[in-house]
Amino acid sequence: MIFQIALIAFALFAILKTWKQYQKKEASKYWVIAFSILWTVVIIVVAVPNITSIVANAVGVGRGADVIVYSAIVILTYVVYRLMLKQQKLSAEMTDLVRAIAIQNVEKGG
Amino acid sequence: MRAVAVIACYNEEVRISASVRDALPYVSAVVVVDDGSRDQSGQRAKEAGAHVLTHIINRGQGAALQTGMDYALQVLGAEAIVHFDADGQMLGSEIPMMLEPIEKGEAEAVLGSRFLGRSAENMPAVRQMMIRLGVLFTVLLSGIRVTDTHNGFRAFSASGAKLIRITLDRMAHASEILDLIVAKRLRYVERPVTIWYSAETLGKGQSTFKAVATAIDILKKKFVG
Numbered sequence: 001m002i003f004q005i006a007l008i009a010f011a012l013f014a015i016l017k018t019w020k021q022y023q024k025k026e027a028s029k030y031w032v033i034a035f036s037i038l039w040t041v042v043i044i045v046v047a048v049p050n051i052t053s054i055v056a057n058a059v060g061v062g063r064g065a066d067v068i069v070y071s072a073i074v075i076l077t078y079v080v081y082r083l084m085l086k087q088q089k090l091s092a093e094m095t096d097l098v099r100a101i102a103i104q105n106v107e108k109g110g
Numbered sequence: 111m112r113a114v115a116v117i118a119c120y121n122e123e124v125r126i127s128a129s130v131r132d133a134l135p136y137v138s139a140v141v142v143v144d145d146g147s148r149d150q151s152g153q154r155a156k157e158a159g160a161h162v163l164t165h166i167i168n169r170g171q172g173a174a175l176q177t178g179m180d181y182a183l184q185v186l187g188a189e190a191i192v193h194f195d196a197d198g199q200m201l202g203s204e205i206p207m208m209l210e211p212i213e214k215g216e217a218e219a220v221l222g223s224r225f226l227g228r229s230a231e232n233m234p235a236v237r238q239m240m241i242r243l244g245v246l247f248t249v250l251l252s253g254i255r256v257t258d259t260h261n262g263f264r265a266f267s268a269s270g271a272k273l274i275r276i277t278l279d280r281m282a283h284a285s286e287i288l289d290l291i292v293a294k295r296l297r298y299v300e301r302p303v304t305i306w307y308s309a310e311t312l313g314k315g316q317s318t319f320k321a322v323a324t325a326i327d328i329l330k331k332k333f334v335g
Contacts, residue, residue: 092277095169099177102143102163106181109156 007046011039111213113137113265114188115205116178117160118171119196123149130158132202133194136209141182142196143174151196161186172283176276183271191271193264199305200263208265211299218270219291219298221256222263226302233307252288256300260284263303270296282327 018035021027027035045052045068052064061067115133119126119142130140142160144152146168156162163177175193182188190212192205200222211217224233224241241260248259264287266274273294278286291298 094167095173098165098167098169099173099180102165102177103181103185105164106185107152107156107162107164109159109162 004046008043011042011046015039111189111209112187113190113192113205113209114182114186115140115192115194116175116182117142117155117194117196118145118174118178119143119147119151119155120145120168120171120174121147121149121151122196123147123151123154125197126151127154127158128198129194129196129200129202130155130160132198132200133192133205134159134202136202136205137192138188139182139186140194141178141186143178145169145171145174170280170283172276172278172280172286175283179266179271179274179276183268188271189268191266191268193262195262199307201304201306204263204301204303205265208263208301208303211301212265212267212270216297217299218267218296219274220265221258221298221300222261222303222305223256223258223300224261224303224305225257226300233305237307248285248288252285252292254288254292256288256298258300259288261303261305263305270294278327280323280327 015036018027018032018039022029022032049064052067054064056062056064056067059067061070113136115137117126117129117133117140122129126142130142133140140155140158140160142152142155142162144155144162144164146165152162152164161181163181165174165177179191182191190209192208194200194202194205204222208220208222211220241258245257245259249255260281262284273296274287274290276283276286290296
């Protein structure tokens with residue numbers, strides 16, 4: 001019971017935090033909607049754990065907890081992949097910037 | 111022919127002057143890209159007569175070479191570009207031999223090789239084995255038939271250099287260049303070059319750990335993009 005309350009409190013905190021970021025224009029509209037949906041699902045699953053069994057039976061996985069673990073692995077793998085692409089893009093942009101500055105400020109010897 | 115030597119340089123204040131002076135008699139200009147060195151490399155290169163471009167943050171050898179090529183092509187109007195080293199492992203006197211196939215219109219890319227007869231002085235057996243493994247790895251992935259894949263002594267015609275766009279900032283650029291030569295269908299030849307291995311240059315060479323990181327970079331580029 002304590003675990004359930006703590007998780008729900010954390011989910012509510014996460015939703016609140018995301019909305020505050022949105023108000024400060026630190027997060028986009030889509031980001032805040034996606035995060036709110038995600039944490040709302042977490043609240044529902046924590047409050048009514050049996051609901052996962054319904055989903056598990058529907059998709060043909062044995063237990064509700066397994067559905068959550070499998071889904072989490074898939075989602076986290078995808079998130080890591082997206083972050084990796086984003087990091088590569090940022091790195092390439094940084095190189096372009098460093099290059100442009102270097103060419104602008106050439107020093108000629110001799 | 112207006113040939114420009116491009117040298118990527120990182121913390122080479124002791125050797126960079128000699129490298130610039132070694133290459134200068136054989137090219138129209140030497141461009142040194144100081145890749146965020148913490149020492150006086152840039153100043154030494156300038157004193158030796160090079161055009162010095164400074165990366166304010168270290169971006170890796172591949173990025174530095176691309177910066178030098180951009181400058182050589184766009185600002186200096188280079189007709190040929192030679193990749194040369196900063197630490198005295200290569201011989202400036204071999205630059206004309208590297209440029210010859212380009213001048214004759216026989217190739218758009220000339221690749222130096224340590225395994226075509228000339229000496230790779232003092233190359234230890236372990237280093238030789240690592241290089242051979244690297245050659246096998248790259249040949250299998252690129253499908254290019256060369257005897258040496260990670261030799262930094264290269265030359266390109268301007269038309270060839272414009273088609274080479276290095277995006278792998280670190281050491282994997284050597285394999286990327288070979289991939290691009292195949293993908294852009296550049297005519298290439300290999301030429302035997304001398305590489306001198308001193309205790310100092312061996313000390314800062316690629317470690318096994320770095321070699322694995324390089325292989326991961328290559329695979330990532332191939333399969334992830």
